[in-house]
Amino acid sequence: MTLSDYFKVIESATxxxxxxxxxxLSVVEFALSQDKTVGDLLALLRRETHHAQDLYRxxxxxxxxxxxxxxxxxxxSIVAYLYCLNKIDMLIAYRASALIWSSEGLLxxxxxAFKILHLVQQVEQSLDASSVDGESxxxxxxxxxxxxxxxxxxxxxxxxxxxxxxxxxxxxxxxxLQSRRNSETHLVSRVSASY
Amino acid sequence: MSFQYFGLxxxxxxxxxxxxxxxxxxxxxxxxxTEDLVRIQTVALVDEMLGKGKTGLQIRSVSSHLYDCVGMxxxxxxxxxxxxxxxxxxxxxxxxxxxxxxxxxxxxVVYTLGSKRxxxxxxxxVLPKLGKISNTRVLSxxxxxxxxxxRMEDVPYYLGKPCEYWSERAPHDIERLFQSx
Numbered sequence: 001m002t003l004s005d006y007f008k009v010i011e012s013a014t015x016x017x018x019x020x021x022x023x024x025l026s027v028v029e030f031a032l033s034q035d036k037t038v039g040d041l042l043a044l045l046r047r048e049t050h051h052a053q054d055l056y057r058x059x060x061x062x063x064x065x066x067x068x069x070x071x072x073x074x075x076x077s078i079v080a081y082l083y084c085l086n087k088i089d090m091l092i093a094y095r096a097s098a099l100i101w102s103s104e105g106l107l108x109x110x111x112x113a114f115k116i117l118h119l120v121q122q123v124e125q126s127l128d129a130s131s132v133d134g135e136s137x138x139x140x141x142x143x144x145x146x147x148x149x150x151x152x153x154x155x156x157x158x159x160x161x162x163x164x165x166x167x168x169x170x171x172x173x174x175x176x177l178q179s180r181r182n183s184e185t186h187l188v189s190r191v192s193a194s195y
Numbered sequence: 196m197s198f199q200y201f202g203l204x205x206x207x208x209x210x211x212x213x214x215x216x217x218x219x220x221x222x223x224x225x226x227x228x229t230e231d232l233v234r235i236q237t238v239a240l241v242d243e244m245l246g247k248g249k250t251g252l253q254i255r256s257v258s259s260h261l262y263d264c265v266g267m268x269x270x271x272x273x274x275x276x277x278x279x280x281x282x283x284x285x286x287x288x289x290x291x292x293x294x295x296x297x298x299x300x301x302x303x304v305v306y307t308l309g310s311k312r313x314x315x316x317x318x319x320x321v322l323p324k325l326g327k328i329s330n331t332r333v334l335s336x337x338x339x340x341x342x343x344x345x346r347m348e349d350v351p352y353y354l355g356k357p358c359e360y361w362s363e364r365a366p367h368d369i370e371r372l373f374q375s376x
Binding site: 013014017018019020021022023024025026027030031034103104105106107110111114 | 218219221222223225226227236239240243263264265275277278279308309311313314337338339340350351352353354
């Protein structure tokens with residue numbers, strides 16, 4: 001199945017109805033973890049990671065359609081997409097959560113977005129509490145075309161690991177790699193400054 | 196995950212004084228539904244179930260007020276209470292496990308999917324068995340949708356299967372019931 005096939009299934013009334021009957025976020029997440037379509041979509045996203053951006057774009061496309069007269073809000077579709085993003089790309093999931101949080105007419109999606117934003121906030125606070133080197137939180141390095149902030153990368157990695165304990169994969173590795181690069185750059189800049 | 200109570204919602208207490216956790220009100224504040232929308236969605240859901248051969252479903256009511264199955268039974272339709280707390284609520288309210296064959300009107304049925312509690316319903320009628328099939332009727336609130344009375348086993352797939360039966364009747368009431376049989 002292609003990504004657009006998954007969109008069709010997940011945005012169908014049948015899919016939305018079966019998840020709309022639930023009574024708690026933990027049950028929604030559990031049911032999504034049991035759903036074959038969602039499982040297959042996750043597998044596709046893990047194989048072809050660039051689709052995470054497409055999923056984010058899809059959420060952005062669906063959000064303005066939350067009109068009461070539409071008779072369904074795509075809430076269950078959006079929560080399924082956010083659930084998948086949260087499993088594979090925390091940065092995009094965080095961006096999507098911020099977008100969803102400012103939208104009206106959603107229950108499950110806002111609930112999951114809240115959980116993600118809340119978790120990020122907690123990690124940020126714990127980093128604040130544990131930070132002893134003010135310089136190390138704030139400095140940024142040039143990495144190709146974009147600037148990467150050490151703090152947000154650390155937060156992202158920690159949140160990803162906390163929310164997906166089974167995923168000791170790409171982000172943990174990316175974080176280690178990035179931290180090493182940061183330390184090296186930091187060291188170089190300190191050495192340069194001392195001369 | 197349990198959210199911190201921010202004091203904007205009305206608290207709900209179990210019989211022993213334990214405050215039942217509620218979702219963060221910030222999560223629910225932007226979710227509003229009209230009665231018409233709930234009605235349309237509930238009818239669509241019932242039609243879908245009827246298409247799968249589940250007959251005898253009866254919509255009891257629809258409401259724009261946001262409450263769920265746990266809120267319907269334990270908070271008089273006033274609150275949304277996450278199903279994950281149903282076990283603690285039953286204990287703190289003094290409920291005791293009951294046998295499936297001893298259910299009476301007012302008892303509570305807990306539904307599980309795998310081993311996870313996913314739904315709770317209230318027994319409304321206990322009718323004679325249809326052959327080997329139980330004919331107990333249950334009132335449910337299906338998530339955001341309306342209240343539906345149905346045969347105990349006839350619920351949407353993700354609401355699982357009836358697995359646990361609970362009653363707040365005192366043990367001597369239950370014994371008396373058996374003696375009268």
